[in-house]
Amino acid sequence: MKADSRLAFILALGISLLSGGLTLAVTQNIFEGIPHLEDEYAYLWEARVMARGEIKVPSPSCPRCFLVPFVVDYQGFRFGKYPPGWPAALSLAVRLGNPGGLxxxxxxxxxxxTFRLVSKLTTPVHGVLAALLTAISPFFLMNAGSLLSHTFSFFLTLAFALAWLDVTTASSSSRYSGLKILLAGLSLGLLALTRPLTALGIAAPFFVHGILILLHGPALARQRILIIGTIAGSVASLLVLWQYALTGNPWLNPYTLWWPYDRVGFGPGIGLHSDGHQPHHAWVNTLFSLRAGSSDLFGWGQTSWLFIPVGLVAARKNRPAWLVIALGASLILAYGFYWIGAWVFGPRYYYEGLISATFLTSVGIISLAGRLPSFTLPFKQRLMGYLRFGFVSGISMGLILANVWFYLPARLGQLHGLYGATRAQLTPFESPQAQTLTPALVIVHIGKSWREYGTLSTLSSPFMDSPFLFTISRGFETDAALSQEFSQRKTWHYYPDTPYVFYTAPRVSESP
Incomplete structure (x- = not known):
């Protein structure tokens, strides 16, 4: 390994550790290791079920009393609407007692x-810069610090792209080619089991590339492409078996059991518009998502895209790189077929396309800066080279520091206590004194938002066997029926506006 490559390797390793450390800080200090979005509640619930070796549980007698967002009750069973990829991975962390650690x-x-992929397409210097841009991206960190599935699918995307490029550019004598073929197929297949629409968007550029190889490539490359496709397709087909195991119908999408209109495509009955999801709605959603997330990309205000056009020009002749460049656009196009956008954590439906932005930005910055001129060049030429390098480097460093010192803390700070969910809500139930109240059925009387119950429900087991079992108050008669059903537990009435106070009956104003 050359000295410059060795230095890049060490720097990239340090940046990767920094990335993990920053994500840890976001997880613990911003999101506090608890769900905030409805998706997170459902993922965590599914993971806890899978951690016990199950995929669904019997529905409670009063499903509305034990509400979990995006967890449906169907034919006597309760299960999450999401595909199994991320909940299965998250269940491993649940078993270790640290869901946010994964x-x-x-x-x-x-x-x-990111470093490995960009280095393969360009140089290790580009790879280091792309890794740094990733590690301190507000968009990257706010999603990585959550319990959402995007970081897992981003990992699978990068693994697939790197393995694909290794397989399609390597010779027949390449070491570990069989392992890389297997990695490419499994990564894409698992991506389909995690985020199916994302998998379609990611696969599209590689599908076109694969077709070109099948039509014009050597026999060995054609064979490898077919094997990758077979492995990926076989793994992805497990989604049909998953739906059959949950619903008894392999073609029934669990998404539609929560919202019947929650489907992909265009036409009446899809989405919330009276005329259904239409191309002009997709255009509006796309513009809104991109505008909402333009600052979050690198934390440079509305100029986070600044170096991307330069990167496109500089990388235009790098044919393998166009597979990575196309990922972002392909995802944006794919999610045009979905009726809703995302903005709270940035345009997270495009998250796996972050590699396109970091690649193009690193190429753009280094292309503009140029190389430091040699001492053998004339003085005027050297001076212009130094000025060019210093000017571009100074602007780039200033933007990076502005993100780290100003934008990143402010943006992440906005997310602390998002929707009123904080770990402080759990402390009344985590003290040794509280354990003396168990086993307990806690009837939560909501004051402002269902999340007053939702945050507490993370202490409940999907199998109804945790020390505390939380339920939403649905009126005197329903509450009394639940108390009778769980007569082996103590019944407590809890009001979030008076934490640490446990009532044996509803407060006087709420009695019949």
């Missing part, structure tokens, strides 16, 4: 794979 590890791996 995304921390994945964030570090994503940063490292």
């Amino acid at each position: 995304n921390i590890l994945l964030a570090a791996w994503c940063t490292w794979l």
Whole structure:
């Protein structure tokens, strides 16, 4: 390994560790390791079920009393609407007692794979810069610090792209080619089991590339492409078996059991518009998502895209790089077929396309800066080279520091206590004194938002066997029926506006 490559390797390793450390800080200090979005509640619930070796549980007698967002009740069983990929991975962390720890590890791996992929397409210097841009991206960190599935699918995307490029550009004598073929197929297949629409968007550029290889490539390359496709397709087909196991119908999408209109495509009955999801709605959603997330990309205000056009020009002749460049656009196009956008954590439906932005930005910055001129050049030429390098480097460093010191803390700070969910809500139930109240059925009387119950429900087991079992108050008769059903538990009435106070009956104003 050359000295410059060795230095880049060490720097990238340090940046990857930094990425994991920053994600840890976001997880613990901003999101506090608890769900905030409805998706997170459902993922965590599914992971806890899978951690016990199950995929669904019997529905409670009063499903509305034990509400979990995006967890449906169907034919006597309760299960999450999401595909199994991320909940299955998250269940491993649940077994270790640290659900948020998995995304921390994945964030570090994503940063490292970004370095590897960009280095393969360009140089290690580009790879280091792309890794740094990833590690301190507000968009990257706010999603990696959550319990959402995007960091896992980003990891699978990077692993697939890197393995694909290794397989399609390597010779027949390449070492570990069989392992890389297997990695490419499994990564894409698992991506389909995690975020199916994302998998379609990611696969599209590689599908076109694969067709070109099948039509014009050598026999060995054609064979490898077919094997990758077979493996990926076989793994992805498990989604049909998953839906059959949950619903008894392999073609019934669990998404539609929560919202019947929650489907992909255009036409009446899709989405919330009276005329259904239409191309002009997709255009509006796309513009809104991109505008909402333009600052979050690198934390440079509305100029986070600044170096991307330069990168496009500089990389235009790098044919393998166009696979990576196309990922962002392909995802944006794919999610045009979905009726809703995303903005709270940035345009997270495009998250796996972050590699396109970091690649193009690193190429753009280094292309503009140029190389430091040799001392053998005339003085005027050297001076212009130094000025050019210093000017571009200074602007780039200033933007990076502005993000780290100003934008990043402010943006992440906005997310603390998002929707009123904080770990402080759990403390009344985590003290040794509270354990003397168990086993307990806690009837939560909501004051402002269902999240007053939702945050507490994370202490409940999907199998109804945790020390505390939380339920939403649905009126005197329903509450009394639940108390009778769980007569082996003590019944407490809890009001979030008076924490640490446990009532044996509803407060006087709420009695019949």
